Amino acid sequence: MTEDGIFGDLGITPFRRRVSSGRPAPHLSLRFDSHLFSIDTSRSPKGSVQPDAYLITHAHSDHYGKSAMISPEAVASRETARALEIRHGRRYEGRTFPVGGSILVDDLEVVTYSTGHTIGSVAFGWETDLGVRVLVTGDVKNYENLPKCDLLVTEANYGDPWDPACRFEDDIVGFGDAVDAGSTFGAYAFGKAQRAVSLIRALGCKDPIGMDGKSLALTRELLPGFGPFSPAEENGTDLNVVTPWELSTIRSKRKYVLTGRSDLPFAQIRISDHLDFKGLMRMVERISPKAALVYHPEGRRANMMAHHLRELGMASISVSEIEDSF
Incomplete structure (x- = not known):
């Protein structure tokens, strides 16, 4: 199934920004309605297309808050913002919210949900003009607070069904x-x-x-x-x-x-901050999306999780399969 086939009816286009070397920047952005949200990614350089918001799900370095935190368009929980300041010795310049609260990006309400991954870690949810419910989870340890959605953008740290290390x-x-x-x-x-x-x-x-x-x-x-x-x-x-x-x-x-x-x-x-493969599948079943985009990490495990979801009949791609860039 092509990317257009998955996302066309949803009215959402996933993008990846290209850096000077031509390689894709970390993670991805979503364009929908009149909005562009960048998710767990580094800042766009001056002179390039700027997002309406940098959504920072938590303060681990592989989610690039160190870069995004100095943008006034950064959006993170109070705990994540403070953790970023302590970790990196710089001032957080964006906006904050309490875990479980909501925040307006322009005229769009973005609701947050605890994921239990780290203190302050959240998922972001919103509804587009077409009524499409989008949920971006970041990394997840506990999915009990997460709502149902139409498009799930989620992790695959332990998403490879054929890797024994992903079951624990x-x-x-x-x-x-x-x-x-x-x-x-x-x-x-x-x-x-x-x-x-x-x-x-x-x-x-x-x-x-x-x-x-x-x-x-x-x-x-x-x-x-x-x-x-x-x-x-x-x-x-x-x-x-x-x-x-x-x-x-x-x-x-x-x-x-x-x-x-x-x-x-x-x-x-073994003390993990993540769901294992079985937990990820239970999460997907509970949230019951129409389509899924697996964005973290890039590479084998995300690819294999997206492939597995397609085998189960769900429209799904990994971040590596995003074709559009800006």
């Missing part, structure tokens, strides 16, 4: 055992570190948690009341949450990386 369950039991034993956990400073702290407190542990500087700053800002915390090097216990790159600097008998990756020299405990 979080090892909460193993994580709890490691917490009880007093362990040091490697977790990305934004997102995974806060999930680890939330789980530690949910398990009933009230001990101080040692953290590296960036993880500590983000966690204190985004999880007020979840202390006590201390800098990892000053922590008197073995319970620490630091970035994976700092695990080797911490004196601890038990070290784990909270990841599904296999290229780090430490034992792993």
Whole structure:
């Protein structure tokens, strides 16, 4: 099925911006009615076509908020905006909203929904002049708050149905055992570190948690009341949450990386911020779109998820298959 066949009746055209090398810029933009929205992408250079809004679903670097955050057309949750400021040491120049709130872009109401991926992560939803309901999810851990839609623009971090690594369950039991034993956990400073702290407190542990500087700053800002915390090097216990790159600097008998990756020299405990393949398919079934555009990441997994959805009878393409550019 061609791109025109999928989107023509919906009155929506997906685009990718070309950079100076001729390669496509990250992710995509959607043109509909009189609007152009750029989704999780870097800023357009001066002199080129400018969008009405840069929709930033969350503050992870592969969603390009570092670039978009200095545009007055940036749109992000309050927590995402603050996380971007802490992570990148620059002022967020766009507009913000509370998670679950709405915001006007020109005369169009854009409603937001929590996705549970990181603190402040949201999906964006709106309805076009033709009555087409569009939902852009970003990355998703919990889809319970997401509404039904006609066009779903979503992730495929674990969307390849033929890759065994895309099917998993979080090892909460193993994580709890490691917490009880007093362990040091490697977790990305934004997102995974806060999930680890939330789980530690949910398990009933009230001990101080040692953290590296960036993880500590983000966690204190985004999880007020979840202390006590201390800098990892000053922590008197073995319970620490630091970035994976700092695990080797911490004196601890038990070290784990909270990841599904296999290229780090430490034992792993699976704690993911994403839905696995089965979860993604349950999400699609619940949302029941007429068409889907799989935009993150680019490459094999997005391609395979779009292919799988087509095999199930749904109109679907991946971001790599977008032909139009500007």
